[in-house]
Amino acid sequence: MTPDLLPGALHSNRRRRVGELIRNGRLLLEAATQHAIDDPTLLLLQASRRLPMGPRLLAGRALERIAPVSPGLSALGSLMIGRTDRAEEVLVPALTRRPSRLAGEVAIQLGRPDLLGASSPAPTRARAAFAQGDVDGAIGILENAGRGESRYARRLRSERDLLTHRYRVSVPGEAPAARTVPPPRPDEPLRVLHLLTNSLPHTQSGYSLRTHRILLAMRDAGIESVALTRTGYPVMVGLPLAADEDLVDGIRYVRTLPPRLPQTQEERVQAEIARALELVAEFRPHVLHTTTNYLNAHVARTVSEVTGIPWIFEVRGLMEETWVASQRTERARETAAASQKHALIVAAETELAREADGLVTLSATMADALCARGIDRDRIVLVPNAVDQGLLQDGMSPAQAREEIGLVDIPGFGADAMLVGAVSALVDYEGFDVLMRAVALVVRDPATPAEVRDRIRMVLAGDGVSRPGLLELADELGIADRVLLPGRVPRDHARRWVEALDVVVVPRLDVAVARAVTPQKPVEAMALGRPLIVSDLPALRETVRDGTGSLAGELVGAGDPVQLAQTLVRLLADPGRRAALGRQGRESASRRSWPTLVGRYDAVYRAVATVDMEETTSGE
Incomplete structure (x- = not known):
């Protein structure tokens, strides 16, 4: 570009960016308005989770004090700061005496939709039914109340449609003529379009980190990739400054940000299909690669049917079991597991897995779960969680890592401390309350060696819905001065937080999702040479089992703080055992x-591209 054209180009870029921000603001406002009408309590909870922990705790405690005036708002305050028992104590008599919409909505978020009565508003009762997995029941409540054509009813019907057997999403607008991208020539790099739920730099999770590391490794192997995320992301998670594209370590992440927010789930899927078809025309991929869940798979299947490009379905989790595990009470989990929604998700994801041209999953445990649903084992390719080569290099001792991230400046957490914990999302089924209770037992037990009792500290780096409750629990157990929850840490510092620990603990609870799905964090801790303690569940046993069949970590009963406390003491008192586990894990x-x-992946891509082309040719 010549110098005299630069001002015009800068002006054009600035104008385009202003247009993006206006559009983003409109999308965020429309999403907030939709939530305010349909689910105001969830909107308030999500907004509170954006606050720093200090202001969130102050706001929650302030709301708790107004119980006589507004029990619903008071219970919401308790829920904001993780005091679920107190929230329930306030709600039960309030809903018995004088039901209110707010109290009913909080009961749903608390996992107690059973507290609602027939006098509650129809939308609230419908939400309660849907929260328990009764999809048809929720729609029926709205229809019987004369709200069958409301936006909420349309959204629920759209959710049900996408889970219906053999349902096909219609292609928005005029679909391009079907075409097949020829398979790559021997001298041509593979091109793959990835269809994702979320990604870096806006979401740092096991899902997004696995995706990014795969794309980096593919690039280094000569495979070209472009990734597309779901409609509205990341604006709809509260990031109005997000751009239409992000380049992270040279990997291109494209966003689906339409001018207006689609009102139903199917319309959002259609918007992503339209954006994917634009990328197909631009990028000319040989293969489409999507990941769990069924919404992503609908996009991939539809684009494949329109273009003739084969698609791969990577099953990284069991959506229905993650949903069950997110329920707050055992009763709610049992109801969810036996619900219509659970059955519909299983059926939909199984159907989509059968129709995909290729199928990938993370572990033998996950493969067994798919086979139990009727998937042919020979179709499944295992690509387990792995590590960057960089994690095996340039390691630090715990003392060095604590110096680098500033832990030495926090009394009790310096070089002499014995730190146990993890870098993780803080959600209930991770079981970090069990770890906290175990640490309290270690501290209180007079039989604990003095050097362990005096020096043990707990560190959980990360954020999530469980964080306020964990802080409250630390106070209740009397170990708040021994617990550090710094919140989400920068991606480039995460490894140092792991290296700062003497023992990494993955205390997942015994729920279906934890039994089946292998997390990323244990194998990364192993690469960093940190000894592991994990719950004795199939997916975790598989993760810490090395090539010889030996375990590169200690196993403890899921949900058992006593056994976990005993194992912590044994490991912390035995530096030789910790070192041996660290070496075995690294190997x-x-x-x-x-x-x-x-x-x-390369083998799967080339196989389906070749088969697809052969079938197309024979069909002609």
Whole structure:
């Protein structure tokens, strides 16, 4: 570009950016308005989670004090700061005496929709039914109340449609003529369009980090990739300054941000299909690669049917079991597991897995779960969680890592401390309340060696819905001065927080999702040479088992703080055992690098591209 054109180009870029921000503001406002009408309590909870922990605790405690005036608002305050028992104590008599919409909505978020009575507003009763997995029942409540054509009813019907057997999403607008991108020539790099739920730099999770590491390894292996995220993301999660595209370490992440917010789930899927078809025309991928859940798979299947490009479905989790595990009470989990919604999700994801041209999953445990649903085992390719080569290099001792991230400046957390914990999302089924109770037992037990009792500290780096409750629990147990929950840490510092620990603990609860789905964090801790304690569940046993069948970590009963406390004491008192586990873990992790495993994707891509082309040719 010549110098005299620069001002015009800058002006054009600035004008485009202003247009993006206006559109983003409109999308965020429309999403907030939709939530305010349909689910105001959830909107308030989500807004509170954006606050720093200090202001969130102050706001929650202030709301708690107004119980005589507004029990619903008081219970909401308790829920904001993780005091679920107190919220329930306030709600039960309030809903018995004088039901209110707010109290009913809080009861739903609390996992107690059973507290609602027939006098509650129809939308609230419909939400309660849907929260328990009764999809048809929720729609019926609205129809019987004369609200069958409301936006909420249309949204629920759209959700049900997408879960219906053999349902096909219609292509928005005029679909391009079907076409097949020829398979790559031997001298041509593979091109893959990835269809994702979320991604870096806006979401830092096991899902987004696995995706990014795969894409980096693919790039290094000569595979070209472009990734597209779901409609509205990341604006709809509260990031109005987000751009239409992000380039992270050279990986291109494209957003689906339409001018207006689609009102139903199917319309959002259609918007992503339209954006994907634009990228197909631009990028000319040989393969479409999507990940769990069924919404992503609907996009991939529809784009494949329109263009003839084969698609891969990577099953990274069991959506219905994650939903069940998110329920707050055992009773709610039992209801969810037996619900219509649970059955519909299982059926939909199984159907989509059968129709995909290729199928990938994370572990033998996950493969077994798919086979139990009737999927042919020979179709499933395993690509387990792996590690960057960089994690096996340039390691630090706990003392060095604590110096770098500033833990030495926090009394009790310096070089002499014995730190146990994890870097993780803080959600209930991770079981960190069990770890906290175990640490309290270690501290209180007079039989604990003095050097362990005096020096043990707990660190949980990360954020999530469980964080306020964990802070409250630390106070109740009398160990608040021994617990550090710094919140979400920068991605480039996460490894140092792991290296700062003497023992990494993954105390997942015994729920279906934890039994089946292998997390990323244990194998990364192994690569960093940190000894592990994990719950004795199939997916975690598989993760810490090395190539010889030996375990590169200690197993404890899920949900058992006593056994976990005993194991913590034994490991912390035995530096030789910790060192041996660290070495064994590093050796095991070194055999699970992304450069090694990415070849499995390459083989799947080339196989389906070739088969698809042969079938197209024979059909002609």
